[in-house]
Amino acid sequence: MVVGIIIVILVILGLIILGLVVYVIGLYNSLVSLKNNIKKAWSNIDVLLTQRSDELTKLVSTVKGYMKHESKTFTEIAKARSALLSAKTMGEKASADNMITGALKTLFAVAENYPTLKANENFNQLQTRITDIENELADRREFYNDSVNTYNIKIQTFPTLFFARMLNYGPEELFSATAEEKKDVKIEF
Amino acid sequence: MDPRLFVYSGIGLIVGIVLFIKGFLWLKQKRLIENIPTSKIRSLAMGLVEIHGDVVPFKELLTGPFSKKECVYYYYTIEEYRRSGKNSKWITIKHGEQSTPFFLKDNTGSVLINPTGAKIDAPLTTQYESGLMRDPPAAIRNFLTQQNLNFESFFGINKKMRFTEYSIPPATELYILGTAGDNPHMEETTALKGVEDVMIQHGNNDKTYFISTKNEHQLLSSLRWKTIGGIGGGFILSIGSLIVMLIYFGLF
Numbered sequence: 001m002v003v004g005i006i007i008v009i010l011v012i013l014g015l016i017i018l019g020l021v022v023y024v025i026g027l028y029n030s031l032v033s034l035k036n037n038i039k040k041a042w043s044n045i046d047v048l049l050t051q052r053s054d055e056l057t058k059l060v061s062t063v064k065g066y067m068k069h070e071s072k073t074f075t076e077i078a079k080a081r082s083a084l085l086s087a088k089t090m091g092e093k094a095s096a097d098n099m100i101t102g103a104l105k106t107l108f109a110v111a112e113n114y115p116t117l118k119a120n121e122n123f124n125q126l127q128t129r130i131t132d133i134e135n136e137l138a139d140r141r142e143f144y145n146d147s148v149n150t151y152n153i154k155i156q157t158f159p160t161l162f163f164a165r166m167l168n169y170g171p172e173e174l175f176s177a178t179a180e181e182k183k184d185v186k187i188e189f
Numbered sequence: 190m191d192p193r194l195f196v197y198s199g200i201g202l203i204v205g206i207v208l209f210i211k212g213f214l215w216l217k218q219k220r221l222i223e224n225i226p227t228s229k230i231r232s233l234a235m236g237l238v239e240i241h242g243d244v245v246p247f248k249e250l251l252t253g254p255f256s257k258k259e260c261v262y263y264y265y266t267i268e269e270y271r272r273s274g275k276n277s278k279w280i281t282i283k284h285g286e287q288s289t290p291f292f293l294k295d296n297t298g299s300v301l302i303n304p305t306g307a308k309i310d311a312p313l314t315t316q317y318e319s320g321l322m323r324d325p326p327a328a329i330r331n332f333l334t335q336q337n338l339n340f341e342s343f344f345g346i347n348k349k350m351r352f353t354e355y356s357i358p359p360a361t362e363l364y365i366l367g368t369a370g371d372n373p374h375m376e377e378t379t380a381l382k383g384v385e386d387v388m389i390q391h392g393n394n395d396k397t398y399f400i401s402t403k404n405e406h407q408l409l410s411s412l413r414w415k416t417i418g419g420i421g422g423g424f425i426l427s428i429g430s431l432i433v434m435l436i437y438f439g440l441f
Contacts, residue, residue, distance in 0.1 A: 001440070001441060003440050004432075004435040004440035007435060007440065008431060011431055012428060015209065015428075019424075026213070026217055030220045030224060037225070040234075044234040047234075135231065135297075137232075139231065139232035140234070142229075143226050143228055143229075146227075150223070
């Protein structure tokens with residue numbers, strides 16, 4: 001009888017310990033994969049930022065001949081592009097991205113005043129391409145923010161918060177549009 | 190003591206341990222689904238992705254073996270009701286599945302899906318039982334002939350059989366967790382407007398490939414209960430079976 005009870009208690013303890021170990025390993029792996037998801041989501045944004053920057057160079061060289069009196073717009077684009085190229089941190093890239101998005105909005109709005117430019121096939125192709133990239137960027141920003149949100153909730157809730165503290169995992173920043181970007185573009189003629 | 194008690198408790202112990210392990214595997218799957226945000230199809234990146242959308246045909250569609258309706262995937266079972274002494278049960282005498290590549294379309298675009306190698310959770314579309322004075326429909330009879338199966342016994346009396354089909358017809362809303370990779374049908378698909386140049390498939394690194402007609406919330410809820418049932422049920426079954434086994438050996 002006593003031997004039987006000891007065996008049962010040992011098996012119960014064994015299963016509980018095994019379960020706890022597997023559960024804890026799972027939690028740890030889950031947290032690490034969440035952190036990696038954020039890095040991957042950011043890399044996917046970065047790829048598009050580079051693509052948009054390349055398309056932007058082509059766009060500027062196409063429209064420059066038509067829009068000779070829009071030096072301010074071109075200066076803004078050049079400034080935003082060089083800010084993106086020299087950006088090292090995520091925050092800097094996000095800020096440069098916002099600048100480019102704003103400058104592009106202005107450029108496309110001003111282009112409406114140049115019918116010959118609007119009729120240029122190369123310009124139309126570039127505009128479509130850049131608009132497509134902008135749409136993809138918007139989706140990937142949303143995806144990035146979802147990844148960050150899932151991660152931030154996880155590291156602030158029980159029991160994952162203990163691991164997060166052990167691993168020194170702090171909250172990540174969301175990729176949000178600045179107040180400036182949310183404003184409508186003012187077109188000066 | 191009845192030696193069958195030892196056999197049953199042994200089986201219970203093994204099933205309990207398997208359930209206990211399965212429970213943790215379901216928990217892993219649940220965490221994976223929770224951790225991956227849903228991607229929009231137009232902005233899919235390479236690697237493991239989660240998408241939602243409607244089924245759109247790519248090339249030719251399949252025809253369900255029993256329903257004779259068009260679909261992109263079907264799974265069927267043919268069962269026979271057999272009696273042995275006091276016991277009787279349904280025995281699967283044949284089962285099979287077939288799939289064809291299709292597009293998944295959301296409000297941003299479409300992507301080609303190759304369902305080969307996916308764990309597919311399709312809804313029940315047709316179920317028919319044949320038996321005494323009840324012949325199977327012509328579609329099922331034709332299929333049985335093709336498969337060299339007979340619904341009648343040696344004496345010409347109908348056997349009690351059950352024919353079940355699970356399928357995914359066009360326009361079905363699907364949840365997919367799979368790997369976005371190279372698209373071998375790129376020339377054919379990218380010629381179509383709004384179709385991405387990647388294909389969702391079984392990954393080489395990420396083995397997870399799951400297609401379901403349930404939405405994410407339903408899937409997570411089902412996995413939550415499976416996890417609780419698996420870990421909790423497996424634990425109780427193992428311990429219970431162990432106690433019975435110890436009683437059998439006179440140790441408890």
